[in-house]
Amino acid sequence: MERLEKTTQSALQPPEQxxxxxxxxxxxxxxxxxxxxxxxxxGLYFSSKSYVFEGFLGMSNGDSYFYAAIVAVIAVHVVLAxxxxxxxxxxxxxxxxxxxx
Amino acid sequence: xxxxxSQKWFEPFLAIVGCTCAIVFSSLGxxxxxxxxxxxxxxxxxxxxxxxxxxxxxxxxxxxxxxxxLVVAVVIAHSMEEDISLHTSILQLxxxxxxxxxxxxxxxxxxxxxxxxxRGTAQQPRLFAGLVxxxxxxxxxxxxxxxxxxxxxxxx
Numbered sequence: 046m047e048r049l050e051k052t053t054q055s056a057l058q059p060p061e062q063x064x065x066x067x068x069x070x071x072x073x074x075x076x077x078x079x080x081x082x083x084x085x086x087x088g089l090y091f092s093s094k095s096y097v098f099e100g101f102l103g104m105s106n107g108d109s110y111f112y113a114a115i116v117a118v119i120a121v122h123v124v125l126a127x128x129x130x131x132x133x134x135x136x137x138x139x140x141x142x143x144x145x146x
Numbered sequence: 147x148x149x150x151x152s153q154k155w156f157e158p159f160l161a162i163v164g165c166t167c168a169i170v171f172s173s174l175g176x177x178x179x180x181x182x183x184x185x186x187x188x189x190x191x192x193x194x195x196x197x198x199x200x201x202x203x204x205x206x207x208x209x210x211x212x213x214x215x216l217v218v219a220v221v222i223a224h225s226m227e228e229d230i231s232l233h234t235s236i237l238q239l240x241x242x243x244x245x246x247x248x249x250x251x252x253x254x255x256x257x258x259x260x261x262x263x264x265r266g267t268a269q270q271p272r273l274f275a276g277l278v279x280x281x282x283x284x285x286x287x288x289x290x291x292x293x294x295x296x297x298x299x300x301x302x
Binding site (some may be wrong): 090108116121125 | 173191196197198199200202203206207209210213214216217221222224271274278291292296299300
């Protein structure tokens with residue numbers, strides 16, 4: 046009976062109070078991934094082009110464009126996979142918490 | 147021919163149009179993808195606000211389409227020279243149009259899939275894995291355009 050009362054009490058709370066913590070954490074995660082997606086591919090493109098391919102491996106100009114672009118595309122997919130992983134775990138965690146409430 | 151116009155204006159024109167097409171068309175595809183799927187996200191987030199992080203996945207994938215166009219546009223812009231040959235400039239034009247229109251195709255698919263998928267995931271959470279799989283298949287349409295665009299742009 047106490048579990049039923051606690052359930053109805055938490056259901057009668059306004060939704061903003063319950064989800065305040067999860068809202069800020071969601072927003073922080075989204076901001077982190079936005080910053081990652083904006084800076085990582087282009088930054089890796091230019092830095093790998095100048096330091097890795099032309100500095101370390103000594104390729105010509107035309108070749109290093111191609112391989113630096115490949116590096117940028119791989120970086121984009123790594124960020125995407127990380128985001129899908131985080132979203133999947135957050136979703137399943139909240140679903141499990143919802144079942145226990 | 148007038149004195150102010152250089153004799154070889156046609157080749158840089160083609161290459162620059164290729165660079166423009168790469169970023170403009172892929173941005174159009176990404177815009178449709180983001181706009182269409184955000185309709186579904188805002189509709190489903192009214193009843194299921196905890197699904198918002200999962201529902202942003204179509205938005206991220208549509209943004210990646212624009213990144214494909216950006217990468218090819220940067221590659222084309224970097225390879226611009228004063229005395230670019232006709233062969234090279236036509237290659238850049240083809241590369242830009244390829245990645246741009248494949249980006250339109252991919253963004254269109256991501257928009258429709260994301261919209262219907264997030265609305266369905268709000269009611270049936272087990273749909274999420276299937277939605278991600280369909281979105282991956284939609285995304286690789288743009289990736290094929292990027293691959294062909296890069297091969298064209300950097301071939302001699």
